Amino acid sequence: xxxxxxxxxxxxxxxxxxxxLISQLDIATExxxxxxxxxxxxxxxxxxxxxxxxxxxxxxxxxxQIKQYFDFDKEYxxxxxxxxxxxxxxxxxxxxxxxx
Ligand SMILES: [Mg+2]
Numbered sequence: 001x002x003x004x005x006x007x008x009x010x011x012x013x014x015x016x017x018x019x020x021l022i023s024q025l026d027i028a029t030e031x032x033x034x035x036x037x038x039x040x041x042x043x044x045x046x047x048x049x050x051x052x053x054x055x056x057x058x059x060x061x062x063x064x065q066i067k068q069y070f071d072f073d074k075e076y077x078x079x080x081x082x083x084x085x086x087x088x089x090x091x092x093x094x095x096x097x098x099x100x
Contacts, residue, residue, distance in 0.1 A: 039052065
């Protein structure tokens with residue numbers, strides 16, 4: 001199991017070679033839709049935490065493929081993510097909260 005986690009980049013490159021970018025983008029949108037569906041079921045009180053975990057994993061794998069394809073390196077993504085987290089912090093503070 002650990003070995004496959006360590007070979008993700010190689011697998012993503014091979015998947016893109018074999019299936020093509022458009023196919024992988026289609027799969028990414030399908031996986032996001034599957035996660036949306038499971039989250040909707042959860043809101044309707046369904047006990048589906050295992051399915052949610054599976055769909056989160058599927059979406060994370062597809063997001064990793066997209067980041068690799070577009071060559072978004074970790075430093076760049078951390079910068080973008082930090083900007084978004086700063087925006088979230090603004091919303092939290094605006095609502096009267098803090099993270100201290
Ligand atoms: Mg899925």
